[in-house]
Amino acid sequence: MRSKDNFKRFHVLTLMSVASIILIFSLGYLFYNTLSKNLLGSSRQFLGKQVEIASNEVQRRFNTLYEDLTYYTASLEGFYDVSNKEKVRSSRTRQLLNSYGDLVDTLFVKVDDKTWAYYLRDNNYFEKVQIEEDRTFSDPRRFIKVKSDLDPIMVIAAVNLDGFLDHYTSNHYLGEGGYKFYLYGENAYPLGEKDRSSGLSLSPNLWGEMQNEYLGGLRGVYEGDIIRIAEDGEKERLKTIVAQYPFSLFPLEGKFAIVFAQDQKIIISRLYNTYFLLFAGLFALLILVIYLLIKHGISIDDKHVELEKKSLEINRLFEQQTMLLQETNGFVYYHDASGKVNNVSENVTSVLGFTVEEFLENNKSQIVDRDLEKLQEKARKAIDSRNDYLSFEVSFVKKDGTIIRAKNFERLFYDQEGQFLSSVGICTDITEKYLAERELIKSENRLRSVLNSLPDIIFIYDNQGVYLDYYVQETDMLIGAPELSLGRHIKDIIPPPYGEKMENALIRASKTSKVQTEQMTLDLPSGKKFLEIRFFKLDDERMISVGRDVTEQKLWEKGLKEAMEVAEGANRAKSEFLASMSHEIRTPMNGLLGMIGLLEYTTLDEEQESIVKVIKDSGESLLVIIKDILDYSKIEEGKLELELSNSKFREELNKVINIFSGMVVGKELSLNLNISPIIPQWLILDNEKLSQILFNIIGNAVKFTPKGGDVSIKVSGEPILDKNFMLYFNVKDTGVGIPKSKIDQLINPFTQAGRGTAEEKSGSGLGLAIANKLIELMGGSLQIESEVGKGSEFSFTIFSRISDSEEIVGQDEYEKYAREEYKLSHISDKFPKEILLAEDNDINLKFMKLLMKQLGYSVDAVSTGEEAVKAVRQKRYDMIFMDYQMPVMDGLEASREIKKMKEGKSVRIIGLSANVFKEDIERAFEAGMDDYLTKPIKIQDVVMKIKESSGMNV
Ligand code: ADP
Numbered sequence: 001m002r003s004k005d006n007f008k009r010f011h012v013l014t015l016m017s018v019a020s021i022i023l024i025f026s027l028g029y030l031f032y033n034t035l036s037k038n039l040l041g042s043s044r045q046f047l048g049k050q051v052e053i054a055s056n057e058v059q060r061r062f063n064t065l066y067e068d069l070t071y072y073t074a075s076l077e078g079f080y081d082v083s084n085k086e087k088v089r090s091s092r093t094r095q096l097l098n099s100y101g102d103l104v105d106t107l108f109v110k111v112d113d114k115t116w117a118y119y120l121r122d123n124n125y126f127e128k129v130q131i132e133e134d135r136t137f138s139d140p141r142r143f144i145k146v147k148s149d150l151d152p153i154m155v156i157a158a159v160n161l162d163g164f165l166d167h168y169t170s171n172h173y174l175g176e177g178g179y180k181f182y183l184y185g186e187n188a189y190p191l192g193e194k195d196r197s198s199g200l201s202l203s204p205n206l207w208g209e210m211q212n213e214y215l216g217g218l219r220g221v222y223e224g225d226i227i228r229i230a231e232d233g234e235k236e237r238l239k240t241i242v243a244q245y246p247f248s249l250f251p252l253e254g255k256f257a258i259v260f261a262q263d264q265k266i267i268i269s270r271l272y273n274t275y276f277l278l279f280a281g282l283f284a285l286l287i288l289v290i291y292l293l294i295k296h297g298i299s300i301d302d303k304h305v306e307l308e309k310k311s312l313e314i315n316r317l318f319e320q321q322t323m324l325l326q327e328t329n330g331f332v333y334y335h336d337a338s339g340k341v342n343n344v345s346e347n348v349t350s351v352l353g354f355t356v357e358e359f360l361e362n363n364k365s366q367i368v369d370r371d372l373e374k375l376q377e378k379a380r381k382a383i384d385s386r387n388d389y390l391s392f393e394v395s396f397v398k399k400d401g402t403i404i405r406a407k408n409f410e411r412l413f414y415d416q417e418g419q420f421l422s423s424v425g426i427c428t429d430i431t432e433k434y435l436a437e438r439e440l441i442k443s444e445n446r447l448r449s450v451l452n453s454l455p456d457i458i459f460i461y462d463n464q465g466v467y468l469d470y471y472v473q474e475t476d477m478l479i480g481a482p483e484l485s486l487g488r489h490i491k492d493i494i495p496p497p498y499g500e501k502m503e504n505a506l507i508r509a510s511k512t513s514k515v516q517t518e519q520m521t522l523d524l525p526s527g528k529k530f531l532e533i534r535f536f537k538l539d540d541e542r543m544i545s546v547g548r549d550v551t552e553q554k555l556w557e558k559g560l561k562e563a564m565e566v567a568e569g570a571n572r573a574k575s576e577f578l579a580s581m582s583h584e585i586r587t588p589m590n591g592l593l594g595m596i597g598l599l600e601y602t603t604l605d606e607e608q609e610s611i612v613k614v615i616k617d618s619g620e621s622l623l624v625i626i627k628d629i630l631d632y633s634k635i636e637e638g639k640l641e642l643e644l645s646n647s648k649f650r651e652e653l654n655k656v657i658n659i660f661s662g663m664v665v666g667k668e669l670s671l672n673l674n675i676s677p678i679i680p681q682w683l684i685l686d687n688e689k690l691s692q693i694l695f696n697i698i699g700n701a702v703k704f705t706p707k708g709g710d711v712s713i714k715v716s717g718e719p720i721l722d723k724n725f726m727l728y729f730n731v732k733d734t735g736v737g738i739p740k741s742k743i744d745q746l747i748n749p750f751t752q753a754g755r756g757t758a759e760e761k762s763g764s765g766l767g768l769a770i771a772n773k774l775i776e777l778m779g780g781s782l783q784i785e786s787e788v789g790k791g792s793e794f795s796f797t798i799f800s801r802i803s804d805s806e807e808i809v810g811q812d813e814y815e816k817y818a819r820e821e822y823k824l825s826h827i828s829d830k831f832p833k834e835i836l837l838a839e840d841n842d843i844n845l846k847f848m849k850l851l852m853k854q855l856g857y858s859v860d861a862v863s864t865g866e867e868a869v870k871a872v873r874q875k876r877y878d879m880i881f882m883d884y885q886m887p888v889m890d891g892l893e894a895s896r897e898i899k900k901m902k903e904g905k906s907v908r909i910i911g912l913s914a915n916v917f918k919e920d921i922e923r924a925f926e927a928g929m930d931d932y933l934t935k936p937i938k939i940q941d942v943v944m945k946i947k948e949s950s951g952m953n954v
Contacts, residue, residue, distance in 0.1 A: 010294065017290040024286055028279050035275065036268050040241060043267050044221045047243035050172045051260040052219070055245035058168045058258065062249045065100050065157070066144065072096050073146040073155040076109065093118045094126045103164040108137065108156035140253050141184060166191050169258060177266030179226055181259035183214055183244065188259065199229045206242060214246045214257045226261055239264045330428030337421055339379070351429050353399030368395040368403065383420045388412055405434035457547035460538060463510045465490040465503050468542065476526050477549055502533065506543050509535040530554040585626050586914045590935040591843025593619045597939065598850050628766040632749055635773040642686040642777060646803045649683040650675055653715065656694045660702055668707050676716035682803035683725060689774045690798065696767035697731050697794045703759045705735035723802045730795045737788040746784060747772040827943055828856030831950045833878040837861040838868040838894065839912070840886040848881060851939060865889030869897045872904050879949055882929065884913040892927035899928030908949045912937065
């Protein structure tokens, strides 16, 4: 990134430099061009001006000379032949020569045919010479002739035109490379001795160009070549700027012009000399600036980038270190050359509890000895082999005495000779990880040993179902050798359709983390086998399956299921049969017993009385059996519910025991009751059912214990949780005992020990079955221990709650009425009532009618519900004794109808039912019945209900 940037920057700089160089060059060239043009231009002007000035001067001088010559000539008139006038003439001539020494070297005066020549010698000595020969003075460049108009006098001035022009142009300095010419007629003559001798000439081109203008009297400036013959004799062409100014020198004939020229090269060379250094300097400066810029720019950039990178790196490292130290609970320490810790960061306090000073003082005493030795050995080895790094784990004893595990990482420094100098290290607390790892290792080992000891077939897989490991004790249940499955997929090993099923279960277990159970049937060499396989997660990466042979269980279950289905079916049918049968028997039995009850009140002789008694006893015991059957079948159907009430436990218990007192006396048995004092006075339980249980069990003990035997009853218990109380009952007798083989079956209905004795014959084999069911219903269980000939022991528990109320909820009221003395015939007198009987069963109807008659009532009777409703509509009744079950309209519905009627509102309806279950009673009240009586109807019950309806019990 950085080098790319740099490259880019370098590129831009180079481009910029090249551009600026080109710019400078272009500028330089332009500047140079303009300057040189300017210079040449000004040179042209300069030359034009100079040549004009020079020409004008020459012309002026020449004109003056001519005028003076004219004047001189005129002054000679009249003197030409007078010799004594010679003196005057000479002085004048001398004056003229002196004045025009630059122009005129000899002055000739021709008088007639005599000619005198006057000139000044070098020493300025004036000479006059008469010239004999006849001279023509024909050279137009050399002689100016002035003739006197009056006398034959002619003055001829010999002009040194070259010298004159040399002289007059010499003041005009053209500098180096400047050349001067004058033109006369067809020729150009160099001015100056040196140039004349060097054979300087105008190039024909230049001359051709110039000539026309000069001859036409026009001035001009030109560029053209001048030819010079160098010292070695070679011709040299010089490029020049040339200016010419034409003029005439009267009276000389023809055109003159002065020409000034300057060598262009030299003009420009001046510029070149002046500006070259400037340019070179500027250029050099530019190059230097560019060079510095590039170099500096890049290096600055490099340094900047490098610096930035380093500072970021340092920041990052610093942050990381701080974070790491905080997060990992660590500190930094420094060792000197001797291996002593000479500095430590403040974090040491949070890690080890020691302050920095304490840590430095105690130095290594915080490291557990065993680790310290190992560490020193390791450090020595690292230093000996000049290692740069050293890492190790040690246990530290913290200030508070606890031990932590720490991981250390050290950087070791050496001098040039390889001597250990110092080291810096980071120490982090890894206790948690260390313990977790140790625990993991332990648990892995535990798991391994557990898996190895299990009889099950265990396989370990990855999350996709590839076999990783196995723990198999016996290979009978396997499809192949377990080691062959490793690395292969479950679907490749287990044949279809189970392979896919197993794979799905494994994946389900892996996703849901819940145990997944699958079953499969395999045809193995050992036969058809049922396997149950459970898949569950071992850890995040591995799954485990536990397979078990359930062949036997399967077969057993199959048998059991079938058996159970049969038994359940039979049982249900039996219960239903028993229930309806007992109901059917009860109805006529009620009538029978009612009749017998009435018979007892008639006048009977002794024999008749004893017969009636037998009939009555048999009837009653038959009724008990029927009741038992009904109870048992109800229990079986699950229709029996507990009816809890608060009562004094001991009193209730004594009532039951008292029932047997007569029998006990008759058989000379000793009956002991032992109630533990731990049992609270008030307990909440279903007293009626407990009485029934005790009645059955104690009844058996009394029944099957021969004369003179012992029956002992022990009751104890213990409080369980909060206000619950578990009661323990133990009924022990010294009776005939029960054969071992029969004990387990006694709780089944209709089972007896099979002795066939009179005692047995009097029972139905239902008592214990009912007792057992009731015990279970009350939260307990029954145990039977017995030995034939020695006696039996029945133990059971039931569950109750401790009551904190003093209230008695019982049937004391009932007893009060029951005990009250009464005279049957006086009842109707005391409680006059209009009574209706609704009963479909003839015997029952007769019994009720007789009963009412005995009480002194004459009653109306109907045999259906409909008739009852009709009767109420026609007559006002105080009470209706209404049977539950009647054809057409039953008692419940009739009650409902009656209670709806205006006339029926005040009628008290007493239901009569063979059913004693709670739901029957509830149904009766719902239908509008005010009370109920359970069949068989007893006279006392009817009397009580009549009394109650007259407000006696309110
Ligand atoms: P049963 O109405 O016939 O007494 P049970 O279920 O109460 O019916 O008793 C079943 C049988 O168990 C009795 O017929 C008797 O053979 C035997 N049995 C019960 N209790 C005792 C006991 N205390 N001693 C000896 N045998 C007993």
